[in-house]
Amino acid sequence: MMHQPAARYIGLDIANGTLRGARVNVAGRSLARNDQPLAKTSVEILVNQLVSAVHAVDGTGSEAASAVGIAIPGVVTGNKVSMSANLSLLNGVPLADELTRRLGRPAMLENDANAAALAEAWQGAGRGGKSVLYISLGQGIGSGLVMNSQIWAGPNGYAGEIGHVQVEPAGAPCGCGLRGCLETIAGAAGWVRRAKTAMKNRPTKLQALNLDQAAILKAAEEGDGVALEVMDETARALGITLAAAIGLLNLDRVVIGGPAASSMLLERVVIEARQRTLPRAFAECQIKLSELNDGACVLGAARVARTGTRFGSAPSEYR
Numbered sequence: 474m475m476h477q478p479a480a481r482y483i484g485l486d487i488a489n490g491t492l493r494g495a496r497v498n499v500a501g502r503s504l505a506r507n508d509q510p511l512a513k514t515s516v517e518i519l520v521n522q523l524v525s526a527v528h529a530v531d532g533t534g535s536e537a538a539s540a541v542g543i544a545i546p547g548v549v550t551g552n553k554v555s556m557s558a559n560l561s562l563l564n565g566v567p568l569a570d571e572l573t574r575r576l577g578r579p580a581m582l583e584n585d586a587n588a589a590a591l592a593e594a595w596q597g598a599g600r601g602g603k604s605v606l607y608i609s610l611g612q613g614i615g616s617g618l619v620m621n622s623q624i625w626a627g628p629n630g631y632a633g634e635i636g637h638v639q640v641e642p643a644g645a646p647c648g649c650g651l652r653g654c655l656e657t658i659a660g661a662a663g664w665v666r667r668a669k670t671a672m673k674n675r676p677t678k679l680q681a682l683n684l685d686q687a688a689i690l691k692a693a694e695e696g697d698g699v700a701l702e703v704m705d706e707t708a709r710a711l712g713i714t715l716a717a718a719i720g721l722l723n724l725d726r727v728v729i730g731g732p733a734a735s736s737m738l739l740e741r742v743v744i745e746a747r748q749r750t751l752p753r754a755f756a757e758c759q760i761k762l763s764e765l766n767d768g769a770c771v772l773g774a775a776r777v778a779r780t781g782t783r784f785g786s787a788p789s790e791y792r
């Protein structure tokens with residue numbers, strides 16, 4: 474007998490030091506929200522906080538959520554976080570099982586960038602696309618891939634690790650152990666490293682500022698030459714990587730989000746990607762800024778709660 478799904482789902486997002494929670498209906502409309510600082514001193518404290526965050530947004534009777542999805546900053550394999558750099562206390566913890574037991578309803582995990590990709594493909598800048606890549610630009614580079622309305626995570630959860638695609642064979646060492654990865658150029662540390670080098674020989678307003686990604690972004694918008702050069706190099710690295718992804722996957726939507734995304738960078742990325750992609754493939758691909766921004770992960774997590782699968786047997790249309 475077919476299980477009749479209830480019509481309320483809860484998404485949680487523990488990606489950026491804040492625990493965001495929302496209960497949504499089948500259309501993804503938010504019915505209740507709750508944001509609080511994330512406690513991450515121990516697994517037990519974190520699990521308790523996740524349980525209370527669910528109760529904070531849940532309804533009663535037919536308004537109660539039937540399932541919970543959680544967006545995690547790390548690689549998710551099945552019901553476990555198999556690798557999280559930012560929340561290492563979760564490594565190897567069967568978090569989904571523990572939350573399912575405590576909440577009395579299914580709890581599912583998903584990588585944060587995958588969740589954001591799903592949300593953008595469903596309701597954001599990627600809607601209408603069949604083959605959607607989401608890239609988050611910030612400290613690091615996150616990305617998620619949605620094919621035919623479902624997350625493509627790969628058999629071990631590593632799909633979409635576009636930040637560690639090599640762009641410069643003899644480039645800077647990356648935190649992953651490789652060299653010249655996209656992240657070494659387009660990640661925050663790469664911006665600061667190149668700005669510092671360029672500042673040695675040229676005047677720049679960055680000299681008077683606390684040098685970080687936000688300062689470089691602002692200086693570029695004000696026309697600072699050094700900051701603009703950092704943006705151009707970032708756009709070039711992104712353009713090279715996107716051209717490969719568009720050609721390989723026939724992407725029809727690319728969505729760029731995260732704190733370092735800007736319309737100025739987007740314009741440059743489009744130019745760099747266009748000149749490296751087969752014209753017919755490029756013509757079918759829209760490259761846009763995120764529309765859901767900070768709300769993407771929590772909405773995607775709720776969507777994961779609703780569908781319960783990454784790929785495989787579920788229907789491939791949003792309903």
Ligand SMILES: [Zn+2]
Pocket residue numbers: 636637638647648649650651652654656
């Ligand atoms: Zn790397």
